[in-house]
Amino acid sequence: MFIRTRETVKRVDWxxxxxxxxLVADDGMGFTVxxxxxxxxxxxxxxYRKHLEACYCISGKGEVVTxxxxxxxxxxxxxxxxxxxxAHTLTAAASEDxxxxxxxxxxxxxxxxxxxxxxxxxxx
Numbered sequence: 001m002f003i004r005t006r007e008t009v010k011r012v013d014w015x016x017x018x019x020x021x022x023l024v025a026d027d028g029m030g031f032t033v034x035x036x037x038x039x040x041x042x043x044x045x046x047x048y049r050k051h052l053e054a055c056y057c058i059s060g061k062g063e064v065v066t067x068x069x070x071x072x073x074x075x076x077x078x079x080x081x082x083x084x085x086x087a088h089t090l091t092a093a094a095s096e097d098x099x100x101x102x103x104x105x106x107x108x109x110x111x112x113x114x115x116x117x118x119x120x121x122x123x124x
Contacts, residue, residue: 039097052082055103
C-alpha cells in the first residue's frame with residue numbers, strides 16, 4: 001500500500017488548468033488517476049487518442065460538448081466517459097474552477113502534455 005496527497009505528486013500545467021498525477025504507469029496499477037483542475041472561465045478542445053478517460057466531478061460546474069455539438073452539463077456527482085477517444089470541448093463555469101477526478105486507461109507515464117493537433121483539438 002502507498003498513500004499520496006495532491007500536494008506531493010507531479011503537477012502538470014495543461015494550458016487551462018492543472019493535472020495532479022496521483023497514479024501513473026510506474027505505479028503498476030494498470031490505470032492512472034489524476035485530480036484535474038480546469039480554471040474558471042476557460043474552454044479547451046481535447047482528445048485522447050491513445051487513452052480512454054472517465055471524469056467524475058467533485059466540485060465546480062461546467063460543460064462538456066461533443067464534437068457534433070451535443071452539450072452535457074457537468075456538476076458535482078456527474079461522470080462522463082470518453083469511451084471512443086471522443087474529441088470534446090471542456091468548459092469551466094466563469095464563477096469557479098472545475099475539479100474532476102480523471103481515470104485513464106492505459107495508464108499515463110505522467111509526463112504527457114497537450115499539443116495542438118491538425119484538427120484543432122489538443123491531444124496526446
